[in-house]
Amino acid sequence: MPLFWLIGIVALMAAAGYVLGRGRAVSGVDGDRRRLHSLPSYYGMNVTLKVAVPALTLMIVWLIAQPIFVEMRVTGMIDGAAISDSRNADLVMSDVRRLAFGLDRAIDQGVLTSSEAAQLQVDPGAIRSTLGQAGVALGSEVTEQVLRAAQQYRLLATRGAWAMSVAVLLLAGGGFLLAMRQTDAEFRARNVVERAVHLILISAACIAILTTLGIVLSLVFNTVEFFRIYPASEFFLSTTWRPSFGGGSQLGILPLIWGTLYISLIALIVAVPIGLFAAIYLAEYASKEVRGIAKPALEILAGIPTIVYGLFALLTVGPLLMRIFGDGGLGWMQASTAVMTAGLVMGIMLIPFVSSLSDDVINAVPQSMRDGSYGLGATQSETIRQVILPAALPGIVGAVLLAASRAIGETMIVVLGAGAAARISGNPFESMTTVTAKIVSQLTGDADFGSPEALVAFALGMTLFVLTLGLNVFALYIVRTYREQYE
Amino acid sequence: MYDTQYSEKAVGSAQDIKIATKDVNVRYGANHAIKDVSVDIQDKTVTAFIGPSGCGKSTFLRCLNRMNDTIDVCRVTGEIRIDGEDIYDKRVDPVQLRAKVGMVFQKPNPFPKSIYDNVAYGPKIHGLSRNKADLDDIVERALRRGAIWDEVKDRLDAPGTGLSGGQQQRLCIARAVATEPEVLLMDEPCSALDPIATGQVEELIDELRREYSVVIVTHSMQQAARVSQKTAFFHLGDMVEFDDTDEIFTNPKDKRTESYITGRIG
Numbered sequence: 001m002p003l004f005w006l007i008g009i010v011a012l013m014a015a016a017g018y019v020l021g022r023g024r025a026v027s028g029v030d031g032d033r034r035r036l037h038s039l040p041s042y043y044g045m046n047v048t049l050k051v052a053v054p055a056l057t058l059m060i061v062w063l064i065a066q067p068i069f070v071e072m073r074v075t076g077m078i079d080g081a082a083i084s085d086s087r088n089a090d091l092v093m094s095d096v097r098r099l100a101f102g103l104d105r106a107i108d109q110g111v112l113t114s115s116e117a118a119q120l121q122v123d124p125g126a127i128r129s130t131l132g133q134a135g136v137a138l139g140s141e142v143t144e145q146v147l148r149a150a151q152q153y154r155l156l157a158t159r160g161a162w163a164m165s166v167a168v169l170l171l172a173g174g175g176f177l178l179a180m181r182q183t184d185a186e187f188r189a190r191n192v193v194e195r196a197v198h199l200i201l202i203s204a205a206c207i208a209i210l211t212t213l214g215i216v217l218s219l220v221f222n223t224v225e226f227f228r229i230y231p232a233s234e235f236f237l238s239t240t241w242r243p244s245f246g247g248g249s250q251l252g253i254l255p256l257i258w259g260t261l262y263i264s265l266i267a268l269i270v271a272v273p274i275g276l277f278a279a280i281y282l283a284e285y286a287s288k289e290v291r292g293i294a295k296p297a298l299e300i301l302a303g304i305p306t307i308v309y310g311l312f313a314l315l316t317v318g319p320l321l322m323r324i325f326g327d328g329g330l331g332w333m334q335a336s337t338a339v340m341t342a343g344l345v346m347g348i349m350l351i352p353f354v355s356s357l358s359d360d361v362i363n364a365v366p367q368s369m370r371d372g373s374y375g376l377g378a379t380q381s382e383t384i385r386q387v388i389l390p391a392a393l394p395g396i397v398g399a400v401l402l403a404a405s406r407a408i409g410e411t412m413i414v415v416l417g418a419g420a421a422a423r424i425s426g427n428p429f430e431s432m433t434t435v436t437a438k439i440v441s442q443l444t445g446d447a448d449f450g451s452p453e454a455l456v457a458f459a460l461g462m463t464l465f466v467l468t469l470g471l472n473v474f475a476l477y478i479v480r481t482y483r484e485q486y487e
Numbered sequence: 488m489y490d491t492q493y494s495e496k497a498v499g500s501a502q503d504i505k506i507a508t509k510d511v512n513v514r515y516g517a518n519h520a521i522k523d524v525s526v527d528i529q530d531k532t533v534t535a536f537i538g539p540s541g542c543g544k545s546t547f548l549r550c551l552n553r554m555n556d557t558i559d560v561c562r563v564t565g566e567i568r569i570d571g572e573d574i575y576d577k578r579v580d581p582v583q584l585r586a587k588v589g590m591v592f593q594k595p596n597p598f599p600k601s602i603y604d605n606v607a608y609g610p611k612i613h614g615l616s617r618n619k620a621d622l623d624d625i626v627e628r629a630l631r632r633g634a635i636w637d638e639v640k641d642r643l644d645a646p647g648t649g650l651s652g653g654q655q656q657r658l659c660i661a662r663a664v665a666t667e668p669e670v671l672l673m674d675e676p677c678s679a680l681d682p683i684a685t686g687q688v689e690e691l692i693d694e695l696r697r698e699y700s701v702v703i704v705t706h707s708m709q710q711a712a713r714v715s716q717k718t719a720f721f722h723l724g725d726m727v728e729f730d731d732t733d734e735i736f737t738n739p740k741d742k743r744t745e746s747y748i749t750g751r752i753g
Contacts, residue, residue, distance in 0.1 A: 287559070368596035372659070374557055376609040376666055377586030386608065391599045
């Protein structure tokens with residue numbers, strides 16, 4: 001049974017359960033809803049929840065677990081012989097999956113019947129041409145073992161799907177019956193629904209946290225894998241980044257870190273003063289009307305996709321800098337992609353971050369501080385410099401650090417604006433590249449996922465992650481530690 | 488300085504008039520907060536403004552050092568002269584004025600700086616000290632006048648926000664006197680303090696009277712009776728009655744004053 005129908009049936013049962021449960025509760029007290037413990041809709045919702053939640057949960061768990069289970073069973077069928085000749089188990093398994101998928105397609109299109117597919121004999125040319133008719137091209141010859149494995153794979157998958165449908169529907173029906181039997185005037189449906197809402201919210205939070213954990217773990221495992229085939233000391237200490245897909249790459253992270261930090265530094269040099277001064281103007285000097293217009297306008301900057309900033313860097317800022325610092329002008333700049341180009345544009349991108357967060361922080365400084373300072377005969381700028389900024393400083397530092405971690409993780413502007421050369425140089429008009437840009441180029445190539453050239457992306461990602469996580473934690477620590485100072 | 492031409496209006500005393508106000512009106516947008524108030528405040532005297540909440544006493548107080556300038560919609564008309572000089576004259580710099588007319592607020596508001604820096608703030612921005620030693624003297628003198636020197640002399644580097652409420656308020660008073668003002672405005676300086684701290688601050692106010700003209704806004708009639716020599720009663724934006732404190736509390740002329748001090752309105 002297709003998944004869509006299964007979900008549809010459960011949804012229908014849940015909807016019907018609402019109406020029936022509500023009706024049963026009301027008719028149980030002869031239509032006098034005052035005698036019910038809860039409002040009638042709670043009884044309906046109780047039935048809906050008991051039908052849908054366990055059934056759909058089971059379905060999701062099953063959908064995740066079944067392929068793992070099938071895979072394990074099928075992998076057991078393939079012995080060492082097929083794996084030995086320089087092909088690892090993963091590749092054989094992907095052949096099996098592809099063949100099984102091809103057979104499914106062939107049956108769907110009527111090229112084969114399902115019994116034919118189950119009985120298919122090893123006749124390599126025939127299988128390839130049959131599947132070719134169905135539009136599935138097989139890469140290598142089909143061996144006896146792979147065919148058997150594929151057929152087993154299909155069998156298990158089909159059985160599993162049926163078993164799942166039955167189990168899900170049974171569970172939904174069981175939930176329905178249970179909930180309907182519970183429904184009477186004494187039943188505390190309202191409390192049950194309240195608890196269910198609680199659980200649903202908790203599970204949403206858990207999913208978010210577990211996903212993060214999963215991402216981190218996958219990073220960690222792949223990084224460990226990388227360091228098994230490439231020495232960590234080389235990775236962290238070498239100043240050469242020269243990947244070559246034929247092997248013998250030199251994968252030193254230092255030039256990439258240097259590029260990342262250099263570009264981020266220029267971005268912050270642009271963003272922090274402009275953003276901070278804009279925030280001070282908005283918070284302290286601007287009239288209500290100006291603020292009402294200027295603040296949203298600044299925040300629009302934050303809504304521009306970074307690829308658009310990248311285009312801006314490539315097509316406007318780069319050529320502009322070229323005209324001033326290039327061969328026609330001062331002669332410092334060779335190409336329009338450079339650290340300066342990316343840094344300037346990234347700085348513009350960060351302005352709303354710094355200004356918006358700083359503005360909030362400055363506004364949070366109590367009015368009594370300003371009154372106290374004005375009352376002593378201080379001018380507005382003296383008050384800002386000597387009272388408001390020191391009081392707001394922790395928050396401002398936090399804002400700057402958050403902006404820095406944004407800058408370090410930024411990709412598109414760098415890809416388009418900074419060039420691709422990994423080098424350590426002090427000249428901001430040379431092109432350099434960053435960790436993020438190199439992750440993109442390592443993974444968009446054709447490298448085998450087991451090779452150090454591809455796995456290095458995870459090590460780079462991990463380094464970046466540790467760097468930005470550290471910055472964020474530090475920022476939060478500073479903000480928290482000094483926050484209550486004027487309370 | 489035209490002191491003499493106002494002194495004849497002084498209320499029952501030959502003492503100098505420090506602040507003379509005439510027909511002061513304050514409007515917040517459409518709200519007429521102060522209506523034709525005229526009060527003369529004497530030098531080296533504590534003058535109390537009393538009245539129910541929202542009667543305009545704080546607003547009027549804030550006119551005396553032009554703190555209302557920081558509120559956009561606030562408009563002040565009328566005449567306020569300190570030592571005969573119209574403080575709303577265009578040539579008067581409100582920043583200079585506020586150095587001369589110090590202010591202490593309802594809630595203690597020490598800056599998030601050290602105790603020393605809190606007190607040194609005013610002298611520093613106005614350039615009152617010749618050198619560091621001189622500044623140290625100014626800070627010590629101010630803290631002594633604020634009656635808090637003995638409590639903080641060993642921890643001048645500690646943050647001012649770490650003191651207790653009563654100490655914070657005395658620190659704020661010390662901070663205000665450090666700029667050598669001539670007038671001290673106090674906007675309900677004890678309303679956030681416990682009775683013991685209130686007692687200490689009241690004692691301090693009585694001390695300060697020797698050198699400054701003090702104007703205090705208070706909700707507490709007992710406090711007005713304890714610390715002030717002159718009392719003005721405000722009601723709904725009008726200044727109803729202004730006289731010697733004893734006179735106000737024992738022999739009020741106006742019905743509304745009598746109702747208020749006997750607790751029937753307010």
